[in-house]
Amino acid sequence: MLRPKGCLSDLALLGGEPLFERPKSIGGLVRPDFERFMRYSSLFFDKRRYTNNGPVNRLLEQRLAEFHGAKHCITFASAFWALATTMRYLALPGRSEVIIPSLTYRRMAEIVVAAGLVPRYCDVDRLSLAETAATVRPCVNGDTALIVGVHPTVNCCDAHGLVDLGSEVGVPVMFDSVESVYETCGGKRVGSFDLAEGFSMHATKLINGFEGGYITTNSPELAEQLSLRRAFGFRDEDEIVALGFNAKLNEVHASMALASLDDVEAQVERNRGRYEAYHGRLAEVAGLALREFAEGERTSFKNIVVQMDDDWPLTRDLTIRLLVAEGALAKPYYSPALHTRRTSFETRFDALPVTEYLMDRLIWMPCGNQVSVADIGAIMDVLAFVSRHADAVRAHLEVQDRIA
Numbered sequence: 596m597l598r599p600k601g602c603l604s605d606l607a608l609l610g611g612e613p614l615f616e617r618p619k620s621i622g623g624l625v626r627p628d629f630e631r632f633m634r635y636s637s638l639f640f641d642k643r644r645y646t647n648n649g650p651v652n653r654l655l656e657q658r659l660a661e662f663h664g665a666k667h668c669i670t671f672a673s674a675f676w677a678l679a680t681t682m683r684y685l686a687l688p689g690r691s692e693v694i695i696p697s698l699t700y701r702r703m704a705e706i707v708v709a710a711g712l713v714p715r716y717c718d719v720d721r722l723s724l725a726e727t728a729a730t731v732r733p734c735v736n737g738d739t740a741l742i743v744g745v746h747p748t749v750n751c752c753d754a755h756g757l758v759d760l761g762s763e764v765g766v767p768v769m770f771d772s773v774e775s776v777y778e779t780c781g782g783k784r785v786g787s788f789d790l791a792e793g794f795s796m797h798a799t800k801l802i803n804g805f806e807g808g809y810i811t812t813n814s815p816e817l818a819e820q821l822s823l824r825r826a827f828g829f830r831d832e833d834e835i836v837a838l839g840f841n842a843k844l845n846e847v848h849a850s851m852a853l854a855s856l857d858d859v860e861a862q863v864e865r866n867r868g869r870y871e872a873y874h875g876r877l878a879e880v881a882g883l884a885l886r887e888f889a890e891g892e893r894t895s896f897k898n899i900v901v902q903m904d905d906d907w908p909l910t911r912d913l914t915i916r917l918l919v920a921e922g923a924l925a926k927p928y929y930s931p932a933l934h935t936r937r938t939s940f941e942t943r944f945d946a947l948p949v950t951e952y953l954m955d956r957l958i959w960m961p962c963g964n965q966v967s968v969a970d971i972g973a974i975m976d977v978l979a980f981v982s983r984h985a986d987a988v989r990a991h992l993e994v995q996d997r998i999a
């Protein structure tokens with residue numbers, strides 16, 4: 596039951612009943628057809644081939660390579676290890692810095708550190724929220740080992756521009772394409788760019804394998820090196836030919852990922868409905884703008900990101916507190932920006948003005964499989980209500996905080 600808010604005390608943060616009994620998150624939590632999951636699972640279970648590049652994993656790699664239009668796909672236990680292993684292999688020897696944006700996935704710096712390298716943060720573009728050749732160029736120096744293009748959650752980064760910059764300055768480029776798994780970038784399928792692109796199959800992503808990740812590439816050499824490195828670096832029984840990890844995808848995760856891949860088109864259609872619901876309602880609310888998906892590109896419509904401007908009467912964090920109390924688990928978008936965190940490892944950066952401007956203005960809204968169009972209507976009703984009564988909401992909260 597969705598309870599509309601008639602007066603201030605109906606707001607959950609002010610003591611009212613929350614809108615949702617079961618919280619609505621930003622994660623996809625795709626639930627593919629169970630029978631399909633079991634059918635894929637039976638391909639390995641009867642043979643007791645539970646892991647180590649079994650039949651389901653090989654089928655998944657083939658299906659994902661086709662899905663992206665790439666020559667090779669190499670799966671991993673997670674995107675974290677897929678990306679770290681690839682960074683370690685591609686980084687120019689004798690150099691230590693990997694350029695990544697600061698306004699990005701929260702564990703991105705740890706991935707670089709796991710690869711034995713040092714994060715160098717670049718700024719992002721104000722319109723795309725992504726790094727561009729122009730924001731990366733000032734970060735390139737004699738110690739630059741690798742440039743990592745990270746696609747933002749809505750639309751793509753300028754992959755072509757980054758690839759051109761990389762060849763101009765003689766530094767390899769790879770991509771974290773996790774959030775753009777379904778997209779095209781300038782008409783070209785993400786995953787079909789030449790070098791290496793990393794993807795996740797974590798339960799919150801578009802393709803749900805419980806956990807998992809993969810790299811697509813057109814390079815047979817890179818594919819071979821990565822498949823060695825995900826499995827200890829063994830070539831034969833006992834011959835170790837590269838420094839490897841144990842980062843293999845197991846067969847049950849591969850089965851789930853295949854069932855989820857079979858459902859991906861239907862999933863995108865459902866996401867489109869959610870996106871359109873947010874789009875229509877956000878157009879009526881002053882001070883909040885939906886980050887719109889690019890027309891003319893293929894997009895998954897998965898992530899709903901809202902940007903506040905100066906007309907929005909509440910702070911970003913209070914807006915999120917109000918929503919979270921209702922069971923609408925909105926989150927600050929990629930916040931705090933990575934360069935503002937204290938870390939136990941070294942990071943390098945210069946001034947990042949656009950990141951600092953954006954980092955307190957973006958909200959990641961509930962989306963994905965657990966959120967219905969009716970839920971979105973109710974969430975938007977709350978936002979419209981608190982924007983009309985912003986002064987009173989703030990005054991009530993001040994009293995509440997004083998009492999506490």
Ligand SMILES: *Cc1c(COP(=O)(O)O)cnc(C)c1O
Binds near residue numbers: 673700774795797806
């Ligand atoms: C989720 C995510 C990852 C990490 O994926 P895991 O499979 O959970 O390790 C990396 N990059 C981006 C952009 C992500 O959203």
